[in-house]
Amino acid sequence: MTAETPFKSEFLQTMRDRGYIHQITHPAELDAAAADGKVVGYIGFDATAASLHVGSLIQVMMLRRLQKAGGKPIVVMGGGTTKVGDPSDKDAQRPLLTTEQIQANIASIKTVFEKFLTFGDGPTDAVMVDNAEWLDRLGYVEFLREFGVHFTINRMLAFDSVKLRLDREQPLTFLEFNYMLMQAVDFLELERRFGTNLQLGGSDQWGNIVNGVELIRRVDGKPAFGLTTPLLSTASGAKMGKTVAGAVWLNADLRSPYDYWQFWRNTEDADVGRFLRLFTDLPLGEIARLEALPGAEINDAKKLLANEATRMLHGEDEAAKAATTAEATFERGVLSDDLPTVEFVWAGPEGDLTERTAEALVKEAGLASSMREARDLIQGGGIRINDEKPLVGQYYARSDALANLGAFKVQKGKKTIVLAKPI
C-alpha cells in the first residue's frame, strides 16, 4: 500500500487524488481490475430515516466516481438490517420501523441517488437493491452452517470494533457481534448476483468489509476487494454535517436548497480544498488554484463550492436562486423574497390580538422553541426584527409587516433570516 506508486486505473488514481482513500485491501489487484473496467462496487446505506445526510455524501460521491470511471455502482439499502435495528447505536431502543416505513424511506432516499447516479440495465448503470431480499429469508441454522463455519471467534474478537468495546467494559450484544457476519453475507450475495467485487465504506467499516472480502475469497474463490474513506470531520474537529439547524439532510423537503447552499458557503477556510475535491467535479488544477486564494478571496472558492454542490443535488435553477438570495441578503443587504418564509396566524387563540411582542414574533418565526429562549436571545442582542434590535416586550403591529413584502423580517444572529408572514 505504498502511497507513492501511481495507480494504473483511472478510478483509483482519481480516488487517491481527490482524497477518498483511507485503506485498500488489495491495492494492486484492485487496480488491475479497475484498469480492465471490471469493477462492480457497492455501499450499504441505512434506511432508518427518510433522507440521507451530508455525512453519507462522500459515499454517494464515490459511487458516482466509480460510474464515471467505467465501473458499475450498486446501492444496497439496509432494509433487512434496519428491521433488526442498528445495535451499535447508543440510545438503543430506537423504535422498530415497519416494513412500510422502511419501504417509504427507501423510495425517498432513492430520489437522491438518482441525482448522482444513472440507474438502468446497462453494464455500468447503477442498481439499487434491498438486503431484506435475502436476509429476511435466512434460517438460523442454515446461516450458521453455511457462513458461521468460516468465521472464528478468535478472529472476530481481534477486530477493533469488538476490542474497543471489551476494553472499555461496555456491553456488546450477541446481535451486534453477528452484525459483521450479516454484512459479509451481503457482500457474498452481491458477488453472486452482480459479480460485485468491491465494497466501499467509511473507515469504521473496515473490519466488516474485510470479513466480506475474505468470505468471498474463501467460499467462492473469487477476487474481492475493500476500500474505505477517511472519517470526515471539519478542520477544527467537528463532526461533518451537524449545524445550526440540525442534520444537513439531502432531501429538499427536509433541508431547503437555500440552506444547503449556506451549509457549503460556511465551510471553514482549511476545508475548502478538501471539500472541493470530494464534493464537486471541478478539475484538480482549478481546485488547487481556488484553495490557494489568499485571505478573504477564499470566499470565492466557498461560493463556487456551494454552487457546485447545490447544483449537483438540487439542480442549476435552485443553485442559482440560492446564490442570488445569499448575494442580495449578505452582500447588498437587500430583502429577498426567496428567503425562508414561515406563515403564522396573527390572531391568537384568545381573540383579536392586534399587536404582538417581539419575543412572540421570534417564536412564531421558529427561531426559538420557547418564549424564554426568545427573550434570552433578544436580551443578548441576537435578534433583529425589520433590521432593528427590539427590546423585550416591545410590541409590533400587523401593519409593521407591510413594509417588507407583507412579512416581518426576523433575524437571529448573522446568518439566520426568516420572513414571518402573518395570515
Add this chain to the structure above:
RNA sequence: GGGGGAAUGUCCCGAGUGGCAAAGGGGGCGGACUGUAAAUCCGCUGGCGUACGCCUUCGUAGGUUCGAGUCCUACUUCCCCCA
C-alpha cells in the same frame, strides 16, 4: 446462585456533606473581533411569568423526614469478582 459497584440536568462527559434548578467540562446558540472563515474573549443553555415567584427534573415504584439526587425497601438495566 453468592458478593461488590453503577445509573445525575432526555446532546455527551461528569461533581454532588439531607435544604439544589443541582459544581465543572465538551457541544450548541448568541455577542465582540473578522471575510457569512478559523482562533480568541464574553454571555446564555429545563418550562412558564415583566419581576420578588410558580411548575417539572437526578433509572422505576414506594417509604422515612418540616425537607431527599443525597437515607430505607422493592424492582429494572449495566459492570466487576467468586461459583
